[in-house]
Amino acid sequence: MTPPASTSLSTHVLDAEAGRPRVGVPVRLERDGSVLAEGVTDDDGRLRFAEGVAPGVHRLVFEVDTPFYPEITIAFRVTGEQGHLHVPVLLSPFAFTTYRGS
Template sequence: MSGYLTTHVLDTATGLPAKGMKIALYKVSGNSHTKLVEVETNDDGRTDAHILPAEKFKTGQYELVFFAGDYLRASGQVSEDILFLDQIPLRFGMSDPDAHYHVPLLLSPFGYSTYRGS
């Protein structure tokens, strides 16, 4: 298999990459989640390496959890104890063993969007 997974986060409220956001990747099987890796975004809002590199890539169901609340508090955009957006889970499937899957997050304190990027 030569597929791999990447992600990045853009802060649409500031117009900048979301630097320092923690992201966890889980392999999902039914109701079971197995954490594979936890990373943090760099100055460009990306991870320093593929979040799931080719040598560890397997097809199946996965979930990225973006720790948006921690990032939004650290950036000074929110200060409440209870946030509208805190942890954002994105569950998706990867079926092509040779594909590059890119799952970005566009974030503001009150909304987000995602898509399959390239």
């Protein structure tokens, strides 16, 4: 039997108010209430998870600590057909947006 396909995952946090990457944001990758991986955004606001991600519904939890949002949780689905998923966050003190990046 062939094992399920694995997908690589990265994220990027951009601070819209400051006009630069958000450095040092703790990020957790979760599935079914378990933490699969965690890390901190680098000097370019990026974080790449070392391990592949199996198919299913996952969550990225960003500890952003803005005046309004202590954290942001983004749920997304991995189908196993994607070679790589990139989940960027554009952050401001009272709003955020995300999309499926490339």
